[in-house]
Amino acid sequence: MLARLNRVYFHQRLSISFSGCRHRLGLDGGQSDGLNNTKWDGLPPEFFNFIQVIRMDTRPQTTEQDVLERYASASEAVQPSLCCAVSYDPRYLEAIPQEIIDKDYGCGDPSQFIRPGDVVLDLGSGSGKICYIASQIVGKNGRVIGVDFNPPMLALARKYQRSITTKIGWDNVSFRYGKIQDLQTDYEKLDAWLKVNPVASALDMQTLEQYRQTIGEDSPMIASDSVDVIVSNCVLNLVQTQDKGQLFREMHRVLKVGGRAAISDIVSDRDVPQNMRDNPELWSGCISGAFQERAFLRAFEEAGFYGVTIEKREEDPWQVVEGIAFRSVTVMAYKSSDSRKEECTRNILYKGPWACVTDEAGHCFERGVPSAVSEAAYQAMQAQPYTDQVVCLVTDGTPSPQKKDRCC
Ligand SMILES: C[S@@+](CC[C@H](N)C(=O)[O-])C[C@H]1O[C@@H](n2cnc3c(N)ncnc32)[C@H](O)[C@@H]1O
Secondary structure, eight states, rough: OOOOOOOEEESSSSEEEEEEEEEEETTTTTBBBOOOOOHHTTTHHHHHHHHHHTTTTTOOOOHHHHHHHHHHHHHSSOOGGGGOOOOHHHHTTTSSOOOHHHTTOOOOOOOGGGGGGGGEEEEETTTHHHHHHOOOOOOOOOOOOEEEEHHHHHHHHHTTHHHHHHHHHHOOEEEEHHHHTTTOHHHHHHHHHHHOOOOOOOOHHEEEHHHHHHHHHSSSSSSOEEEEEEEEOGGGGOOOGGHHHHHHHHHHHHHEEEEEEEEEEEEEOOOOOHHHTHHHHHHHHHTOOEEHHHHHHHHHHHHEEEEEEEEEEEEEEEEEEEEEEEEEEEEEEEEEGGGGSSOOOEOOOOOOOEEEETTTTTOEEEBSSSEOOOOOOHHHHTSSTTTTTTTEEESSSOOOOGGGGGOO
């Protein structure tokens, strides 16, 4: 008896749910997980008619659904295949219950780049471990926001909030329900609205979209220019390919000028082929959605970040699949004001050790030669990651003439 058919897709496989279970079929329909032929034989003929109809529906399955399902399970039972050994500062783990520590699916430690007083945003906060570490580092004058789109993970992160914050001595953490590639839309608000305004027609969908836009503009989940440091631990790779550009633009939008992103993620040494990208286990397992290493850095540059720096790169790959090495890296990137439009009124001098270095906008700084920069770039160079590399020249404000055409 066909009890319930609630989700079907066709993309190198079929997935169906009935009798409360989800089952997968291969392209030929012959194989399924957990469902043998005898059981198929017992199903009524209409069922197979329906399969026929479904098989003509060639809409691609989104990787998002796979990620949601995988991490919903991972919030219930520890999934060792998702774990990548990371050692965090033990001082900060004392206040955190074992369940949260065990359900750690990170691949690095971006919390090292958080400072007292920071407003921190953790993208894909999972069980909340980095948020609770961050809470202790920023102190009571700082604030920590974790975003995740997985209700069971959010429930786990919130489960111990009271006991943890009692131990820490302050509660400056909040967890938000939403997608990290759309930090404007608060899904909690959307859900509340949908309860009162269920979608039953195309017109309803239009109204929903209008509401989504209105809350995004009037009360975004994360406001523009509001965050000192974005951290993320093994999440960016999970975002759908078509949304990755928007993800980096959103990160740039929410950071304050002078703010920074400290991102630990898995990258690959070569481009991941389509057959691996289409594999839901590899994708949701933080493998096949990984950026190729150079493309990862370029994604920051394209979104307008500067000072993009590899802070940590594991020499040993976390996994090698089909000859491709997947390893953990931690990258820092910074947001400045749009200095390119500004006039060059300052000079800096690059100290070396390279003969010349080039910034994200293509400006070359020769070792030992004064270079004209805008006020914003000059200010940025007095902080990380440049402080040890350049001398900010104290001048009367006249930029060096030989470099005026190359101002940055
Ligand atoms: C590999 S786990 C990492 C969790 C956590 N950062 C840690 O260190 O344990 C990935 C987390 O990101 C969440 N996630 C994946 N894609 C997301 C998206 N597009 N928007 C929001 N959260 C996402 C998942 O629900 C899951 O909790």
